[in-house]
Amino acid sequence: MTVTQRQIDERNQSKENHGRPNAGLVAREHLLAKLPVSERRLQIARVSTAVLDGGDGQPVILLHGPGGYAAHWMRIIPELATTHHVIAPDLPGHGASEVTDGSLDAEDVLIWLGEFIDQTCKSKPVLIGELMGGAIAARYACRHSDLLDALVLVDSFGLTPFQPSVAFGEALTRYQVNPAEHTHEDLWRYCAHDLDELRQRMGELWDPFETYNLDRARSPALHAALATLMRDFIMPAIPAAELRRIKVPVTLIWGRCDLATPLDVAETAAARYGWPLHVIEDANDAPAMEQPERFLTALRTALYHSQIVR
Numbered sequence: 001m002t003v004t005q006r007q008i009d010e011r012n013q014s015k016e017n018h019g020r021p022n023a024g025l026v027a028r029e030h031l032l033a034k035l036p037v038s039e040r041r042l043q044i045a046r047v048s049t050a051v052l053d054g055g056d057g058q059p060v061i062l063l064h065g066p067g068g069y070a071a072h073w074m075r076i077i078p079e080l081a082t083t084h085h086v087i088a089p090d091l092p093g094h095g096a097s098e099v100t101d102g103s104l105d106a107e108d109v110l111i112w113l114g115e116f117i118d119q120t121c122k123s124k125p126v127l128i129g130e131l132m133g134g135a136i137a138a139r140y141a142c143r144h145s146d147l148l149d150a151l152v153l154v155d156s157f158g159l160t161p162f163q164p165s166v167a168f169g170e171a172l173t174r175y176q177v178n179p180a181e182h183t184h185e186d187l188w189r190y191c192a193h194d195l196d197e198l199r200q201r202m203g204e205l206w207d208p209f210e211t212y213n214l215d216r217a218r219s220p221a222l223h224a225a226l227a228t229l230m231r232d233f234i235m236p237a238i239p240a241a242e243l244r245r246i247k248v249p250v251t252l253i254w255g256r257c258d259l260a261t262p263l264d265v266a267e268t269a270a271a272r273y274g275w276p277l278h279v280i281e282d283a284n285d286a287p288a289m290e291q292p293e294r295f296l297t298a299l300r301t302a303l304y305h306s307q308i309v310r
Helices: 006-020 025-030 107-119 132-147 164-177 181-190 195-217 220-236 263-273 291-309
Strands: 038-042 046-052 060-062 085-089 128-130 150-154 250-256 277-280
Touching: 006 250, 025 195, 038 107, 046 107, 060 107, 060 132, 085 164, 107 132, 107 220, 128 164, 128 291, 132 150, 132 220, 164 181, 250 263, 250 291, 263 277, 277 291
Parallel strands: 060 085, 060 128, 128 150, 150 250, 250 277
Antiparallel strands: 038 046, 046 085
């Protein structure tokens, strides 16, 4: 990964102010260090947007979930970048993407996404969104199918009102109120099908992953962004009439054991709209992280199908 001048300046400033590097920044750099991407920054619609960019071929845009950042896709980016141009932003107010002037509402976020696509893609992209990123992607596709090649929704919010299991909801609330190692672990025991196995597979990346998650969860900027995004993209369902306006191929990829948006939500949407559904075994709501090989198989099938349909 190419380190930007901004990162160098931030690291130096942190050393001057505190005598040691910022733990969150160090963790972020560790997560990105071995990815076959460069990191750059674009000023888009009042958002100083951090972007991971790598590979050649058809553009695919990866939108992460709430509280996340582009590196949440780190377990699929290396393989996907061998065949596609991978573009993964930190969503507004998330990761290293800063809202530079006031707060954003739903309309602002959709305008931001449109300008982001315009600035980063030479041809129509496949838009891939997970959780909240899926809801943002779906709402954009309802309006602008003509600007996309295909849409892939991964354990997406927006297909039904957000009603997680009681235990999941309680763990999420505890983490939001008190971001700490124990609340992070409690939450991820619901996000992951087998947290111990995931931690083992991630190896040395787990600790910086946890550190950067906690660093961001304590950020007032993230809290402000989530207040808007929860209201506009996470909690409500997109009306069926709007979803029927999507004119590009849509594929659903879902963890079988998702506790945030259960599989039956995806099954209902697949039946209602005729969207293909790929179920990832041994995964909850983060199949790209838990089961990257299975996820990539499903995604490549979706990408191939979208070309055949079109």
